[in-house]
Amino acid sequence: GAGVSQSPRYKVAKRGQDVALRCxxxxxxxxxxxxxxxxxxxxxxxxxxxxxxxxxxxxxxSDRFFAERPEGSVSTLKIQRTQQEDSAVYLxxxxxxxxxxxPQHFGDGTRLSIL
Amino acid sequence: AQSVTQLxxxxxxxxxxxxxxxxxxxxSVPPYLFWYVQYPNQGLQLxxxxxxxxxxxxxxxxxxAEFKKSETSFHLTKPSxxxxxxxxxxxAVRNTGxxxxxxxxTSLTVIP
Numbered sequence: 001g002a003g004v005s006q007s008p009r010y011k012v013a014k015r016g017q018d019v020a021l022r023c024x025x026x027x028x029x030x031x032x033x034x035x036x037x038x039x040x041x042x043x044x045x046x047x048x049x050x051x052x053x054x055x056x057x058x059x060x061x062s063d064r065f066f067a068e069r070p071e072g073s074v075s076t077l078k079i080q081r082t083q084q085e086d087s088a089v090y091l092x093x094x095x096x097x098x099x100x101x102x103p104q105h106f107g108d109g110t111r112l113s114i115l
Numbered sequence: 116a117q118s119v120t121q122l123x124x125x126x127x128x129x130x131x132x133x134x135x136x137x138x139x140x141x142x143s144v145p146p147y148l149f150w151y152v153q154y155p156n157q158g159l160q161l162x163x164x165x166x167x168x169x170x171x172x173x174x175x176x177x178x179x180a181e182f183k184k185s186e187t188s189f190h191l192t193k194p195s196x197x198x199x200x201x202x203x204x205x206x207a208v209r210n211t212g213x214x215x216x217x218x219x220x221t222s223l224t225v226i227p
Contacts, residue, residue, distance in 0.1 A: 004158070031213065042205050042217030043159070056213060091158055098213055101147050101166040106158030 002026075004107035006092050012113045013082050021077045021110045023092030029105070031098050032075050034067055035091040037109070043091050049075060050098050082114045119206045121218035129226045134178075134193040136221045138206030141187065147209040148189045150180055152202045153220075159205060165189060176200070201225045 005024040013019050025032050031050055035043035036059075045059040051072035060067070064082075069075040079086055089111050093104035122137040140146055147166055151159035163174025170182045180191045189206060206218040 006158075033213075033215070040220075042207075042219050043215075044217070045214050048213050050213075093159075101164070103149060103161045103164050104159075104215060106151075106160070108156070108158045111156075 004092055004094055004105055006090075006107035006110050008110060009108065010111050010113075012115065014115050015082060015084060017082055018078065018080045019082055019112065021079075021090050021112070023075045023077070023094075023107060025073065025075070025092070025094030026096075026105055027073075029094035029096055030072075031095040031102070031104075032069060033093045033095075033104060034075070034077050035093065036061075037089040037091055039088075046077070046090075079112075082112075084114045087112055087114045118216055119208050119218040121204075121206050121221050123221055124219065125222045125224070127224040127226060128196045130198055131195050134191070134196045134200065134223065136191040136204050136206075136223065138180075138189045138191065138218060139187055140189060140206075140208045142208060142210070148180075148182065149207045149209065149215075150174065150178070150189075150191050151205045151207060151217075153205065154202050162191070162204075196223075196225045198225050198227060 007022045034046040037043045047067045048056040049069040064080045066078045089109040091109045093106045095102040120139045149164045150162040163172045165182045173179045
């Protein structure tokens with residue numbers, strides 16, 4: 001597709017359930033990023049992939065968060081045993097290369113609500 | 116560590132007036148700087164980026180930003196605000212690695 005696609009757009013889950021959020025980056029983009037955006041805040045970095053390799057996961061808030069990109073294209077962010085504080089918008093972004101001057105192209109996000 | 120500070124979480128301007136959104140960065144090396152705009156229920160769209168080629172950067176929708184190393188600033192301006200400019204604006208810095216650091220955002224309201 002022309003842009004970064006994320007699904008679902010909205011997800012409601014009960015506390016304790018596991019959720020999986022999908023990101024389909026722009027075709028050919030090497031780098032893929034996940035961010036968490038709390039209400040009224042800027043996006044906060046979670047993790048970064050270059051192709052299938054997860055090069056940085058320093059932003060993942062706990063071991064309940066797990067991300068993968070097994071074939072270097074689609075990525076999934078999984079949250080296990082969800083907590084209310086996990087409620088946020090999860091944004092995925094991709095960029096053509098890993099070079100610093102490359103901008104990121106964002107999807108519309110998945111709004112996750114934990115009840 | 117990299118960071119950005121956006122002064123003013125809310126800015127209101129009249130339609131046709133100058134828009135000025137402030138961003139200051141902290142960086143030990145010349146950074147890559149970006150401005151993004153976010154409309155409700157959407158992701159972030161790139162407005163412009165600074166990558167050391169020129170200190171005055173022109174972006175989409177009539178926006179521009181000037182990199183001032185002496186002030187560690189990268190303020191966003193537009194000469195004449197339009198109603199469609201109402202949105203959330205984020206300044207971001209990317210280090211030589213691959214982490215982006217975003218400011219907390221400035222919500223722009225345009226008054227007709």
